[in-house]
């Protein structure tokens with residue numbers, strides 16, 4: 055038994071499933087998760103002492119690569135000044151200004167610690183602002199694990215094949231209306247029937263939690279029109295895409311052609327520390343306590359180490375960084391496609407900016423049902439063949455692959471040269 059296996063056994067005695075977030079457990083691919091001892095640039099090192107090229111990037115935050123020296127220095131400097139104050143700081147003002155400068159829709163910003171909190175607060179704010187109860191979400195979109203948003207969620211819920219979650223009340227489920235992604239007709243019908251009950255539509259800016267399924271051209275703008283016509287709010291969740299696909303997130307990539315009422319951020323905005331944010335129209339944000347009646351709070355909200363990491367990350371994330379990640383992403387998408395084609399494996403590679411995923415099936419994927427109709431066993435074989443060659447992919451067929459500015463030629467060569475054998479494994483040969 056190697057050290058990771060020993061640790062996994064030990065972990066399972068004291069931590070449910072041995073993990074603090076389900077998808078980490080390798081449930082759908084089998085085997086033992088890597089217990090990471092450290093990470094640097096494009097690489098993670100496990101407790102066995104092996105080095106892997108990392109395509110998880112902490113599920114998004116590590117845009118600059120792991121442990122970027124300037125980000126680490128910023129966190130160190132902040133740490134010696136104190137770990138947490140529970141009081142306002144200069145850094146959170148600067149970070150809020152940095153977010154607003156990049157995302158015009160975020161006229162005001164409130165920092166929280168996780169994406170779950172950001173979307174949960176957005177939902178509460180939408181209900182408080184409209185006096186309505188119902189929320190519309192799309193099947194396969196993941197917005198964290200608050201009760202209202204777990205129905206037909208992607209990410210770990212998809213990986214485990216769960217319809218939602220035990221412990222969510224019927225009332226919460228009743229107030230969540232789930233519509234197929236990219237299906238405007240269905241959404242129009244929902245609004246025609248229940249428009250005066252709907253507080254908000256929440257959507258991933260570009261869904262990446264059922265695999266990557268970009269919005270059809272004009273889809274998000276149509277959501278803007280439809281919600282406006284019915285007096286409902288539009289919440290665009292950029293937790294995953296924000297500051298990753300473009301300096302201005304997916305909204306920026308689409309030229310800010312439409313403006314959501316509320317927008318949520320996480321991951322890159324915290325530079326790898328626990329930090330997320332809710333932004334939006336100033337008049338709506340003013341409904342949050344202490345100004346308005348919608349309550350929201352957090353002991354660790356705007357934590358000084360987290361804001362230091364976020365600020366350093368956003369300041370470093372210039373056009374060159376996004377250009378690099380975009381180029382690497384294009385290179386890898388092509389290489390994966392070529393390898394799977396050569397091995398005769400049915401597949402489709404889909405992207406939303408530099409985020410992409412591989413579906414082990416033929417034909418375009420535009421809904422969650424399409425995404426589920428893939429050969430997960432083939433993915434598992436592919437995944438393990440890559441892992442054997444020291445390339446760590448996200449351990450689920452429903453997750454995006456993440457690159458970083460630290461993925462240089464050497465790291466890319468290691469990934470690309472591992473692909474043919476992995477593709478053959480996926481083919482079962």
Ligand code: PMP
Pocket residue numbers: 113167168169170171173196197198199209258263291292293294320321330
């Ligand atoms: N929204 C989206 C789009 C996400 O991808 C995630 C997490 N992957 C969340 C919300 C929840 O964020 P967190 O895990 O920080 O609670």
